[in-house]
Amino acid sequence: MTPVLEIRDLSVDYGQGEGAVHAVSSVNLVLNRGEVLGLAGESGSGKSTLAYAMTRLLPPPGIITGGEVLHHGRDKPAPVDVLGLSPKQLRSFRWNDIAIVFQGAMNSLNPVSTVASQLEDIYRAHRPEMSRAQRTKRSAELLRLVGISADRLGSYPHQLSGGMRQRVMIAMALALDPEIIIMDEPTTALDVVMQRQILEQMMRLREELGFSVLFITHDISLLVEFSDRIAIMYAGRIVEQAASEDMYRASSHPYSKGLLGSFPALHGPRRPLTGIPGSPPDMRSVPSGCPFHPRCPSAFDVCEREIPVLEKLSGTNGDSSRSVACWLNTPSLSGHPGVGAT
Amino acid sequence: MRFLLRRALFYLVTAWAAITINFMLPRMLPGDPVQAMIARFQGRLSTDAIASLYVLFGLDTESSMLSQYLTYWGNLFKGDLGLSFTYFPTPVSEVIAQSIPWTLALMGVTTVISFVLGTMIGVYAGWKRGSWIDALLPITTFFSAIPYFWLGLIAISVFAVSWGAFPAAGGYEPGLIPGFDWEFISSALYYSVLPALTVLISSIAGWILGMRNMMVTVSSEDYVTVAHAKGLPEKRVMLGYAARNAVLPSISGFALSLGFIVGGTLLVEMVFSYPGIGYVLFTGVNAKDYPLMQGIFLIITMAVLVANLLADVVYLMLDPRTRKAA
Numbered sequence: 001m002t003p004v005l006e007i008r009d010l011s012v013d014y015g016q017g018e019g020a021v022h023a024v025s026s027v028n029l030v031l032n033r034g035e036v037l038g039l040a041g042e043s044g045s046g047k048s049t050l051a052y053a054m055t056r057l058l059p060p061p062g063i064i065t066g067g068e069v070l071h072h073g074r075d076k077p078a079p080v081d082v083l084g085l086s087p088k089q090l091r092s093f094r095w096n097d098i099a100i101v102f103q104g105a106m107n108s109l110n111p112v113s114t115v116a117s118q119l120e121d122i123y124r125a126h127r128p129e130m131s132r133a134q135r136t137k138r139s140a141e142l143l144r145l146v147g148i149s150a151d152r153l154g155s156y157p158h159q160l161s162g163g164m165r166q167r168v169m170i171a172m173a174l175a176l177d178p179e180i181i182i183m184d185e186p187t188t189a190l191d192v193v194m195q196r197q198i199l200e201q202m203m204r205l206r207e208e209l210g211f212s213v214l215f216i217t218h219d220i221s222l223l224v225e226f227s228d229r230i231a232i233m234y235a236g237r238i239v240e241q242a243a244s245e246d247m248y249r250a251s252s253h254p255y256s257k258g259l260l261g262s263f264p265a266l267h268g269p270r271r272p273l274t275g276i277p278g279s280p281p282d283m284r285s286v287p288s289g290c291p292f293h294p295r296c297p298s299a300f301d302v303c304e305r306e307i308p309v310l311e312k313l314s315g316t317n318g319d320s321s322r323s324v325a326c327w328l329n330t331p332s333l334s335g336h337p338g339v340g341a342t
Numbered sequence: 343m344r345f346l347l348r349r350a351l352f353y354l355v356t357a358w359a360a361i362t363i364n365f366m367l368p369r370m371l372p373g374d375p376v377q378a379m380i381a382r383f384q385g386r387l388s389t390d391a392i393a394s395l396y397v398l399f400g401l402d403t404e405s406s407m408l409s410q411y412l413t414y415w416g417n418l419f420k421g422d423l424g425l426s427f428t429y430f431p432t433p434v435s436e437v438i439a440q441s442i443p444w445t446l447a448l449m450g451v452t453t454v455i456s457f458v459l460g461t462m463i464g465v466y467a468g469w470k471r472g473s474w475i476d477a478l479l480p481i482t483t484f485f486s487a488i489p490y491f492w493l494g495l496i497a498i499s500v501f502a503v504s505w506g507a508f509p510a511a512g513g514y515e516p517g518l519i520p521g522f523d524w525e526f527i528s529s530a531l532y533y534s535v536l537p538a539l540t541v542l543i544s545s546i547a548g549w550i551l552g553m554r555n556m557m558v559t560v561s562s563e564d565y566v567t568v569a570h571a572k573g574l575p576e577k578r579v580m581l582g583y584a585a586r587n588a589v590l591p592s593i594s595g596f597a598l599s600l601g602f603i604v605g606g607t608l609l610v611e612m613v614f615s616y617p618g619i620g621y622v623l624f625t626g627v628n629a630k631d632y633p634l635m636q637g638i639f640l641i642i643t644m645a646v647l648v649a650n651l652l653a654d655v656v657y658l659m660l661d662p663r664t665r666k667a668a
């Protein structure tokens with residue numbers, strides 16, 4: 001597996017100085033070519049912030065305080081740091097290489113422009129050599145790709161249903177055949193049936209076109225179903241990363257376990273709904289040590305003092321792609337057997 | 343279309359009500375304009391003339407209210423608004439026709455400039471929040487907070503009286519004959535500079551602030567973020583996505599302010615003794631010139647209604663969401 005996007009030690013603050021909120025802290029994450037990487041976590045854990053930061057779309061007062069976002073281009077000899085791109089390079093990088101389908105599905109389209117105009121804007125900016133006829137033809141093709149009839153090109157967003165609007169957004173994301181598509185809670189505002197339809201369609205398109213997906217949601221049952229790998233985020237940090245199957249069958253971090261327990265599985269064996277006691281931390285005053293310790297059923301003395309680092313889990317039936325940030329996995333500290341501890 | 347028809351009907355009913363009230367008001371007010379007139383002409387009017395005045399002004403007690411009302415409507419459709427007392431025996435319609443071009447030229451042009459300039463500054467100020475343009479805002483707000491009357495008087499005392507750079511009063515060089523020749527037009531332009539500038543200074547802050555705040559609001563909308571994410575040129579995002587949406591509330595405000603030109607010009611023309619409709623209204627009020635006041639109020643009402651209709655039409659064109667009913 002070759003990486004297409006590598007996030008290294010990325011940190012993001014909102015505000016500066018004393019009152020700064022550390023929304024993302026030293027995140028390391030790799031998106032491989034052609035895979036669906038799921039990113040889960042409760043609301044406020046920093047998922048969107050991470051997505052905005054890696055595309056340099058952070059609204060003020062957000063600032064990237066450190067790290068790199070390396071893009072391994074399809075036909076580029078060396079990876080480039082997205083955070084170091086000039087404004088002109090950045091404009092060309094956006095949508096050509098990374099497209100985004102946003103959380104605010106309903107408001108992602110300009111209410112005063114037609115679907116056609118918003119699709120063609122992309123070509124006018126990135127493919128100035130295309131003729132008007134070519135732009136229209138390509139836009140119609142894109143709509144057909146997501147199952148919308150081409151006569152919707154002249155529609156305004158308010159004339160489309162929520163599901164259709166989100167399909168239009170997906171069509172838009174596919175416009176320049178990008179290598180990466182970030183989907184930030186792409187279906188949260190839709191009903192369950194529509195969610196499923198759209199995600200299934202997205203996965204079909206991915207198989208056809210071969211892009212990689214960073215799929216962000218707080219709905220872990222959708223993640224388990226649709227992603228190859230899953231990363232769990234808590235209070236701005238990645239606390240566990242594993243293949244989707246492993247995560248579902250045997251998550252290791254107490255928070256992941258709670259998260260998996262708090263959603264009913266749509267398919268497969270039913271699990272009791274245990275949920276996580278307590279509420280997500282206030283990001284303005286994150287608990288010391290392991291930020292999860294006030295809610296963790298397995299917390300012990302070290303947890304309050306030291307922040308656990310994300311480490312590869314050793315000794316699991318040959319699976320090395322799995323990493324966890326929890327002191328339980330440092331046997332010398334916890335006195336626990338490590339993996340699978342409860 | 344149905345939406346527009348409904349609105350048009352609404353405005354028609356409003357216009358009817360306004361015209362009727364316009365008819366009733368002077369008949370219910372205390373004081374007798376003909377007596378005022380007689381006092382003005384200091385006994386130089388014969389009793390016959392006085393009687394005909396009562397009839398002319400529609401203050402004839404002989405005929406019933408209803409027939410007066412019908413006559414009033416009939417005259418209205420002929421464009422006959424009666425005779426002015428003050429400019430007796432000039433018809434009101436003629437007095438208005440002579441003064442309104444001045445008001446439209448001064449206030450119309452100034453209102454448009456103020457809106458266009460203010461909105462453009464607002465777009466930029468909202469887009470580049472915290473730039474040097476923001477330092478301009480308190481200054482413009484300060485000027486708009488000064489009552490216009492004071493602003494005008496200060497401008498006159500500084501630029502006309504002390505410095506002598508601009509004339510203090512009037513619409514053109516006294517002695518010139520109004521006409522389409524350069525001498526007259528240049529004089530009119532010169533005389534309009536001071537009133538125009540004061541109006542501009544006192545009104546532009548509203549447009550700047552309104553547009554700036556809307557730009558700030560709209561800039562954090564998802565579709566603007568998406569436009570950035572699409573890698574569109576900054577200018578395209580600023581104008582096509584942010585400003586295009588942010589301008590909507592300002593547009594209807596602008597259409598309405600066009601309607602208030604006639605009504606709002608009173609103060610300006612009083613301060614600068616400008617020969618527009620506001621100044622005429624001012625003299626009319628002083629002289630209890632009811633036909634003239636009625637005529638001007640009618641114009642003001644119509645202007646406001648037409649502007650409202652205009653605002654509806656423009657909004658319909660600019661915001662596809664309002665076209666839903668069409």
Ligand SMILES: Nc1ncnc2c1ncn2[C@@H]1O[C@H](COP(=O)(O)OP(=O)(O)O)[C@@H](O)[C@H]1O
Pocket residue numbers: 014015021023041042043044045046047048049050059060061062283284
């Ligand atoms: N504009 C902002 N200003 C200040 N803090 C913010 C802002 N946006 C988000 N945050 C903080 O960052 C944290 C992460 O937010 P976000 O990335 O939206 O989380 P998620 O997408 O996981 O729900 C939130 O807890 C919030 O406190």
Ligand code: SF4
Pocket residue numbers: 253254255290291292293294296297298299300303308325326327328
């Ligand atoms: S480090 Fe401690 S508090 Fe944090 S998850 Fe592991 S056991 Fe719980």
Ligand SMILES: [Mg+2]
Pocket residue numbers: 044047048049103184185
């Ligand atoms: Mg979010």
